[in-house]
Amino acid sequence: MDIIGVGYIGIESPNIDAWRDYGPNVLGMGVGVAPEGDEQSLYLRMDDRRHRIAIHPGPIDRVSYIGWEAVGRVAFNAAVEKFRAAGVEITVGDEALRKLRGVRELIRFTDPVGFQHELFYGQKWDPHSFVSGLPNRRFVADERGLGHIVVISPEYTPALESFLIDVMGFHWYGAGAGKGKTGFFRSKLNNKTSHDIAYGLRPGSMGLQHIGIFFATLRDLGETYDIVQKRGIQMQMTLGQHTQDPHLSFYHFTPSGFVVEAIHEFEPWPGDPFELNPERLSLWGHEVTGPILGPSVRPLEDFQ
Ligand SMILES: [Fe+2]
Incomplete structure (x- = not known):
């Protein structure tokens, strides 16, 4: 499948008010216009797309859907055919859902471990329309997507790998340097990073462990680091450089x-x-200063 990467994600949260502050004032994301019929949700922008992250009201914090971007209509149609041929149950998004997501067309499906995914193409876009939440904050998104995501999975099965590799056409990167069982995958058209998604095994649990987002400049990252420090936001790992993707990064809780x-x-x-x-997770830094699994990783029953 000609997939670019993760185009958008949806989160359910009882803490939208906290996100209304955190999204623009810590991360520096832009605040988009919530579409008609979903005015209670928060739509965050990282570039000239209508949105990249949607926070929807919900009783618990959890990932609601992961939206993969097909490069265009022809690729989307071919992907739909492939899902059908593989016997994957798909739901075609109706006009109301297309309007909410701001896309030309989409389908919905679940992976073999139960995460809800969507595949779309043609998300609404307006050139030079991005206004960041903080002065001059910019992200690397555009043709790359919003970044990567890491989920915790109750199972890690051959069926999951086959679904990701044989059906979705993802490239298998490897298992990384962690001690647990984690698989890293990237979509076919991503040749810039090792993974768009990783699945880490933790029996009985499920949830979003982290998302990786790319800041355009070192100053963008440094200023974000300062804000996180000044606000006393819980960190998970200090600044450091991974072996897998040798960029500068730090981890903090949303x-x-x-x-x-x-x-x-x-x-x-x-x-x-x-x-x-x-040989190791990081070249330097990334000292663990907080829990590896936060409260977003929950007992399996919360997802049923
Ligand atoms: Fe990451």
């Missing part, structure tokens, strides 16, 4: 109990001409 890995790419991703087996 109002929804999952983490944002704030990243600035300051050297090109070296690629993976063969399966890499890193």
